[in-house]
Amino acid sequence: MTSPMTSAAHDEPWEEPLDPTARGVPGDGRRAARWLPRLLPRGTDVPEDLRAHVARYGGPPYRGAAQLLVGDVRAAGLTGRGGAAFPVHRKLAAVLDAARRSRYSRPVVVANGAESEPASEKDATLLWLAPHLVLDGLQLAAEAVGADQAILCVHAHRGGDVGIALRRALAERDGAQIDKVPVELAEAPPRFLAGQETALVNRLGGGPALPTFVPPRVTERGLGNAPTLVQNVETLAHLALIARYGPRWFRAAGTELEPGSMLCTLRRADGVSRITEVPLGTPLCDLLGGRDVEGTVLVGGYHGTWIPAGKAAALTLDSQSLRGAGASPGAGILITLPPTACGLAETARVARYLALESAGQCGPCLNGLPRIAGALDELAGPRPRRRTVEDVQRWAGLVTGRGACHHPDGTARFVRSALIAFAGELGLHERGRCSATSRKWFLPVPADPARTEEDWM
Amino acid sequence: MSEPTANRLLVNPIECSGHGACAELLPEMITTDEWGYPMVDGRPVPPALERDARRAVSACPVLALRLVPAEVAPEARTGRA
Amino acid sequence: MSRSTGVVSLVLLTAVVLIGLLITQQGRLPGLPRFAVTGLHRNLSLLAVAFVAIHVLAAVADSYVSIPLTATVIPFASGYERFWLGLGAAAADLMAAMIVTSLLRRHLSRRVWRGVHLLAYVSWPVALAHSIGSSTDLQHGWALYLATGCAVVVTAAVVWRLAAAARAVPRAERVTALMSARRRPGSRPGSGRDLTGAGTR
Numbered sequence: 001m002t003s004p005m006t007s008a009a010h011d012e013p014w015e016e017p018l019d020p021t022a023r024g025v026p027g028d029g030r031r032a033a034r035w036l037p038r039l040l041p042r043g044t045d046v047p048e049d050l051r052a053h054v055a056r057y058g059g060p061p062y063r064g065a066a067q068l069l070v071g072d073v074r075a076a077g078l079t080g081r082g083g084a085a086f087p088v089h090r091k092l093a094a095v096l097d098a099a100r101r102s103r104y105s106r107p108v109v110v111a112n113g114a115e116s117e118p119a120s121e122k123d124a125t126l127l128w129l130a131p132h133l134v135l136d137g138l139q140l141a142a143e144a145v146g147a148d149q150a151i152l153c154v155h156a157h158r159g160g161d162v163g164i165a166l167r168r169a170l171a172e173r174d175g176a177q178i179d180k181v182p183v184e185l186a187e188a189p190p191r192f193l194a195g196q197e198t199a200l201v202n203r204l205g206g207g208p209a210l211p212t213f214v215p216p217r218v219t220e221r222g223l224g225n226a227p228t229l230v231q232n233v234e235t236l237a238h239l240a241l242i243a244r245y246g247p248r249w250f251r252a253a254g255t256e257l258e259p260g261s262m263l264c265t266l267r268r269a270d271g272v273s274r275i276t277e278v279p280l281g282t283p284l285c286d287l288l289g290g291r292d293v294e295g296t297v298l299v300g301g302y303h304g305t306w307i308p309a310g311k312a313a314a315l316t317l318d319s320q321s322l323r324g325a326g327a328s329p330g331a332g333i334l335i336t337l338p339p340t341a342c343g344l345a346e347t348a349r350v351a352r353y354l355a356l357e358s359a360g361q362c363g364p365c366l367n368g369l370p371r372i373a374g375a376l377d378e379l380a381g382p383r384p385r386r387r388t389v390e391d392v393q394r395w396a397g398l399v400t401g402r403g404a405c406h407h408p409d410g411t412a413r414f415v416r417s418a419l420i421a422f423a424g425e426l427g428l429h430e431r432g433r434c435s436a437t438s439r440k441w442f443l444p445v446p447a448d449p450a451r452t453e454e455d456w457m
Numbered sequence: 458m459s460e461p462t463a464n465r466l467l468v469n470p471i472e473c474s475g476h477g478a479c480a481e482l483l484p485e486m487i488t489t490d491e492w493g494y495p496m497v498d499g500r501p502v503p504p505a506l507e508r509d510a511r512r513a514v515s516a517c518p519v520l521a522l523r524l525v526p527a528e529v530a531p532e533a534r535t536g537r538a
Numbered sequence: 539m540s541r542s543t544g545v546v547s548l549v550l551l552t553a554v555v556l557i558g559l560l561i562t563q564q565g566r567l568p569g570l571p572r573f574a575v576t577g578l579h580r581n582l583s584l585l586a587v588a589f590v591a592i593h594v595l596a597a598v599a600d601s602y603v604s605i606p607l608t609a610t611v612i613p614f615a616s617g618y619e620r621f622w623l624g625l626g627a628a629a630a631d632l633m634a635a636m637i638v639t640s641l642l643r644r645h646l647s648r649r650v651w652r653g654v655h656l657l658a659y660v661s662w663p664v665a666l667a668h669s670i671g672s673s674t675d676l677q678h679g680w681a682l683y684l685a686t687g688c689a690v691v692v693t694a695a696v697v698w699r700l701a702a703a704a705r706a707v708p709r710a711e712r713v714t715a716l717m718s719a720r721r722r723p724g725s726r727p728g729s730g731r732d733l734t735g736a737g738t739r
């Protein structure tokens with residue numbers, strides 16, 4: 001299990017007492033809450049048990065009725081940490097609204113710890129080290145929307161230990177009777193799309209982890225046709241802290257438009273993964289290890305964007321800054337591909353994985369992604385034909401926005417950014433040369449593709 | 458929005474099998490890609506094409522094409538990841 | 539008159555079923571655009587409804603055999619001797635369900651519409667059995683050849699459709715099938731035939 005690394009550059013002690021507008025906070029209210037890290041306990045790689053958790057934070061500060069937490073969440077400006085950055089208060093409001101109209105179905109809350117992005121490890125780390133923060137958030141979210149059912153979903157393969165630790169944590173909470181809503185543990189199959197909101201709900205409902213068409217959104221009609229709130233586990237952890245310390249505390253980190261902190265999975269040229277928590281707006285050069293880092297940075301995982309390291313180092317970790325480079329923070333994945341690797345070959349390998357992970361339900365994605373992967377294979381080899389690049393551009397344009405989910409869109413973005421960032425490499429390949437010297441693959445790509453219907457269950 | 462009650466065409470890409478009847482009936486708003494799948498113009502349907510749009514919707518053998526009120530925003534098409 | 543309208547109904551319904559099967563396989567009729575095939579299916583089925591209605595009313599009005607009106611819609615209401623007649627009522631009921639759900643399909647879930655529409659596989663053979671059993675005409679001569687011809691053609695079409703379904707690649711294997719089919723690097727526009735064959739189904 002990777003151990004958390006605190007972001008030393010931002011580790012200032014924060015002596016101010018807890019937000020006086022925070023309500024119902026049991027525990028020692030005067031102990032200063034350190035600014036960062038907020039989510040991960042410092043200097044440990046062992047799960048925090050319930051006793052230590054309660055000693056630090058107190059028990060979950062229930063409000064006593066549904067809806068009451070939504071105002072604080074809106075004031076805090078919390079957005080989803082699963083990659084889409086959707087405003088959390090709007091999702092809560094949508095579920096409450098749907099529940100009001102449906103009259104028969106009580107909502108369901110799903111904590112999404114599926115983390116199907118192969119390069120991401122922040123959710124697994126969070127669940128391992130601070131399960132009770134996530135579980136508090138799950139309970140508070142359930143109370144906020146009036147849910148009577150809660151599910152915590154984890155990745156089937158990554159972290160068998162995490163499952164055991166979570167069961168232990170749930171047993172502790174059961175014994176202490178601090179949970180209002182029963183929590184069920186579930187597993188998501190190791191498919192790239194399994195963490196997608198509709199696919200996850202589909203799986204939890206007994207079907208395969210395949211995305212479904214929207215409308216209706218899951219907030220309207222999801223698991224068992226009930227209004228369903230799906231939130232990333234990190235989002236719920238932040239929510240648990242906002243409920244205790246209030247929106248002003250949350251906004252003390254981050255930027256005006258994008259407040260708060262986020263967990264990032266960093267993978268530098270040595271190939272080692274580190275998890276760190278940083279405020280939004282942090283300069284990327286701090287995360288990349290300097291201004292003169294070499295190579296190319298992949299911002300946002302396999303649906304993200306390739307940016308030359310020099311250019312990336314001048315940006316900051318927020319949508320405003322990254323948008324200019326065609327990127328977004330996503331789920332906080334930052335991978336630095338060293339110059340010794342071949343960016344085109346790595347991209348081709350990932351594109352093949354992404355094509356194999358297509359649900360195969362929508363004509364454009366099913367037809368486009370394998371063709372794109374095949375074309376990238378050619379570009380990764382010697383003397384690719386000129387029109388192959390045109391083909392890739394055309395197919396990327398054809399698949400974008402034409403599937404039931406964002407898989408083709410994200411793949412197209414990833415591939416197009418590669419053609420820009422590795423244009424120099426492409427020029428070399430056209431002349432029969434390649435700049436790469438490393439013989440090992442750098443990007444993590446799972447080996448076993450989906451072959452049968454069973455692989456989606 | 459000048460036409461508050463206008464409708465939009467929405468294709469369910471999961472159900473769509475690339476039959477192509479829709480594109481024949483409403484070429485002004487639906488064309489097919491190189492694989493036979495429809496590319497649907499998501500803007501509100503002008504009143505002059507409303508009737509053809511309804512015919513295109515009925516012609517779909519798998520009920521993949523729908524006319525929905527314009528308030529159903531395009532990004533409601535997909536669930537958030 | 540009930541006999542002649544009955545024969546026409548049978549022929550129309552045979553055509554409707556054949557076109558319906560063609561549509562499931564993305565097939566075309568020569569010279570007709572795709573929307574015309576679905577349009578023809580709809581128009582012929584409505585025409586068939588009209589002929590079936592006239593056929594039923596003619597049979598009731600015909601004083602040679604007395605058939606109460608209820609027996610036309612409630613199968614076997616007039617006793618077991620009217621077995622073949624009862625089959626006709628059953629086929630008509632199924633057809634009515636298919637027509638009504640198709641007319642209202644914008645308001646129904648896809649699963650409901652499809653489930654009812656699959657009753658065509660039941661409704662047509664029942665209608666054929668009714669035709670042969672309840673009319674002595676259809677038991678010899680040109681009428682028998684006609685009925686047999688319809689049966690043969692529909693059976694062949696159903697077998698063809700079932701074979702296509704058996705041949706179709708299951709969804710979960712579509713991508714791997716396509717990836718291995720694409721050994722050749724790159725492609726040209728125009729060789730963009732849909733790699734799944736008949737759509738994504």
